[in-house]
Amino acid sequence: MGDYQLEIGSVLTKKKDRVVEGILICSNPECRCEYPIIDGIPIIVADIREFVRQSAFSIVKRNNSSEEIESLLGDCMGPGSMYDSIRQYLSSYGYDHYGDLDPDECGQPGVRPGSALHLLSETLPGMMQPIDGPILDLGCSVGRTSFELSRNFNGLVLGIDLNLTMLQAAVKVLETGIFTYPKRMLGLAYDRKMIKTDFMDDENVDFWACDVLNLPFPDALFSFGLSFNLLDCVGDPYLHLQEIERVLKSGAGAIISTPYDWSPNASPVERWLGGHSQRSEAKGKSEIVLRSLFAKGGNPHAIKNLELVFEKENLPWTVRVHHRSYMNYSVHVMGLRKSL
Numbered sequence: 001m002g003d004y005q006l007e008i009g010s011v012l013t014k015k016k017d018r019v020v021e022g023i024l025i026c027s028n029p030e031c032r033c034e035y036p037i038i039d040g041i042p043i044i045v046a047d048i049r050e051f052v053r054q055s056a057f058s059i060v061k062r063n064n065s066s067e068e069i070e071s072l073l074g075d076c077m078g079p080g081s082m083y084d085s086i087r088q089y090l091s092s093y094g095y096d097h098y099g100d101l102d103p104d105e106c107g108q109p110g111v112r113p114g115s116a117l118h119l120l121s122e123t124l125p126g127m128m129q130p131i132d133g134p135i136l137d138l139g140c141s142v143g144r145t146s147f148e149l150s151r152n153f154n155g156l157v158l159g160i161d162l163n164l165t166m167l168q169a170a171v172k173v174l175e176t177g178i179f180t181y182p183k184r185m186l187g188l189a190y191d192r193k194m195i196k197t198d199f200m201d202d203e204n205v206d207f208w209a210c211d212v213l214n215l216p217f218p219d220a221l222f223s224f225g226l227s228f229n230l231l232d233c234v235g236d237p238y239l240h241l242q243e244i245e246r247v248l249k250s251g252a253g254a255i256i257s258t259p260y261d262w263s264p265n266a267s268p269v270e271r272w273l274g275g276h277s278q279r280s281e282a283k284g285k286s287e288i289v290l291r292s293l294f295a296k297g298g299n300p301h302a303i304k305n306l307e308l309v310f311e312k313e314n315l316p317w318t319v320r321v322h323h324r325s326y327m328n329y330s331v332h333v334m335g336l337r338k339s340l
């Protein structure tokens with residue numbers, strides 16, 4: 001996008017001061033590319049046609065079907081369908097991000113929700129520096145960490161993700177204060193949960209659909225970046241680190257947490273940072289490979305402008321699958337700072 005900015009080409013629907021539907025246009029007269037705002041989410045990705053094709057289901061699906069119809073649709077479409085994976089994602093991240101605010105969860109058996117929030121409270125103090133926005137929450141999913149960052153710091157917090165259904169649920173919290181999600185019980189059986197929050201109308205938070213590997217922002221814009229449990233989900237983890245380095249201001253911090261749960265479904269083995277080549281000096285250990293990227297020294301691949309400020313090992317992060325199944329991860333956290 002070079003030095004050109006996006007302009008609001010048209011506002012089609014508005015709610016209070018928020019544009020719910022509209023079109024952004026590149027100000028470069030030779031480009032004039034259009035980027036839609038749908039359901040209050042600006043979609044600013046390089047290949048807009050591919051994104052819309054991939055997200056067609058979330059775009060055309062409306063959230064007003066009754067719980068019974070939703071359950072019937074789920075049965076018809078079956079396990080492994082797009083409908084089912086969307087519900088599973090919402091169920092897992094919805095439970096972890098907002099379950100602590102659900103009075104019904106009190107005293108329930110099973111693993112407690114709130115592991116992403118716990119990661120935040122365990123690691124933010126390690127940055128030991130004032131953060132005054134703007135803040136970028138990379139791979140924010142349903143957005144709870146963005147709301148919490150806004151509560152703790154001044155300035156704007158932008159949550160970005162490529163999963164439109166999760167962003168829609170986050171924007172709904174912004175617009176109504178209510179987080180609605182299907183909580184999976186077993187198989188294709190889900191309970192609809194509606195959780196009241198006090199995040200409505202937080203003017204400092206917004207959610208955009210953007211690719212963390214191709215951030216539509218100029219260099220040195222953000223005062224802080226959060227990348228929770230994302231590094232092993234992207235197609236090119238090294239590029240993810242480079243993009244974080246690029247968009248941070250000098251002196252700005254970032255926190256990266258990851259379980260290094262590498263999978264060829266997310267990134268080809270050649271792109272994994274560790275997790276292979278056990279004969280090498282790093283012995284296939286991802287934390288050693290990461291440290292070497294941020295160390296001063298001779299690594300030709302070093303991310304030169306990011307230095308390691310602190311590390312924490314073996315922090316718990318839990319993804320609920322259904323009421324009898326949880327995935328418990330032990331994550332590595334790195335606090336980084338961009339050199340002055």
Ligand SMILES: C[S@@+](CC[C@H](N)C(=O)[O-])C[C@H]1O[C@@H](n2cnc3c(N)ncnc32)[C@H](O)[C@@H]1O
Nearest residue numbers: 116139141161162163210211212213228229233
């Ligand atoms: C494992 S989840 C972690 C969510 C959240 N940060 C947490 O810790 O609870 C990873 C998130 O990153 C998003 N994601 C994956 N690849 C992405 C990309 N290239 N750009 C933006 N978001 C991406 C996924 O849609 C998902 O919401």
